Amino acid sequence: MTWDEVDWASLDRLRALFLRSEPVREPYWRSLSDLASYDFTYAQRIAWKWGAALSELLRLGWAPPAGPLLDWGCGSGVASRCVVDAFGPANFAEVRLHDRSVPAMQFASGRTRTRFPGLRAEADPLGQGPCTTLVISHVLNELHRDDLPRLMEALRAAQCVLWLEPGTHACSRGLITLREQLRGQFHIVAPCPHRQACGLQAAGRESDWCHFFAKAPTEAFTDGEWVQFGRRAGIDLRSLPYSWLVLDRRPVAEWSADRARVIGLPQSFKPYTRLDACHSGGPDGPAAVDRLEIPKRADPEWHRRLRESPPPPEIPRPR
Secondary structure: OOHHHOOHHHHHHHHHHHOOOOOOOOOOOOOHHHHHHHHHOHHHHHHHHHHHHHHHHHHHOOOOOOEEEEEEOOOOOHHHHHHHHHHOHHHEEEEEEEOOOHHHHHHHHHHHHHHOOOOOEEEOOOOOOOEEEEEEEOOHHHOOOOOHHHHHHHHHHEEEEEEEEEOOHHHHHHHHHHHHHHOOOOEEEEOOOOOOOOHHHOOOOOOOOOOEEOOOOOHHHHOHHHHHHHHHHOOOOOOOEEEEEEEEOOOOOOOOOOEEEEEEEEEEOOOEEEEEEEEOOHHHOOOEEEEEEEEHHHOHHHHHHOOOOOOOOEEEOOO
C-alpha cells in the first residue's frame, strides 16, 4: 500500500470508534480495505511500541519456547508479525490468528503468510486451543464481559504470554490486576524486576500506573506523509506510551537485587531528577515502587542519561 491508496474516510471512522470510552459493540472492520489502511497507519504505531518491548526482551536474553503462536484479538496481525520478526519464523510451528472479526482474521493470516513465506498462518475463530506463545495487544479497553472467560482460558493454555497495552492509567491498572492473578502460575519476565506483589498496589499509589515509552522512528518526524497523518488523526507521533507484561512458565533469571526498573518518564529539574523506581526490596524488605529525587551533583552522568527519551530501563536500586 502507498499513502495515495489510504482510505481516509475509513481511518476517520475508526478513530471515532477508538476514542469511545466504552467497549465497541459494532464491528471495527467493514472490509479488507479498512484493515489495509489501518495496518499502514495506526498499526505502525503499535509496531513501534512492540519494537521497544521486544528489544528489551532480546537485551534480557529471553526468547519464547518453540511451538505454535496464538495472536488473540489479532486485528490486522501487526503484533504477532513483530514477535515473529524478533525471534525468527523458525521458532514458531504455526501462527493462529483469532478475532471477533472474520475479515480481520483473513487479513492477518494473509499478511503473515506474505511476510513469512513457508510459515503456516491460519484463522482461529475460537482462539481456545493450546499454544506455546500467546500474544495479546491492545484489547483491554475493548473487552466485552463475555470475552474475559475465553481470554482466561487462552492464558491457562499458554506456556508464555506477551501482552502489550496502551500506556493509559486504566489499561496499566488492568494489567496489574491480571498480573496479581497470574503471578502464582507464571514467572514474570518483564517489565517487573521481581515476582512479588506489585508495589503500585500499596495504599496511596492508586493514581499511579506502570508505563513506558517507545522511541518513534526518524520518519515519523521527517516524512511529510507521516506528519500529515499525525495532524489529521490528532495524535502526537512522538508520544508512544505503553504498558506490558511478559510471563513464562519456565524459570527465568531474576533481576539482581541491586537494580531497579525506571517507570514512566523521569522529571528533570535543575538540581535533581525525580523518578519512580520499581525494585524487589532486596533481602531486607518487600518489593516497592519508590519515588526518588536524584541530585545532579551526586551523579551528573546519571542525571544526563535520565533526561534521554526513553530513559534507561534500569538504575542502581535505592538504598
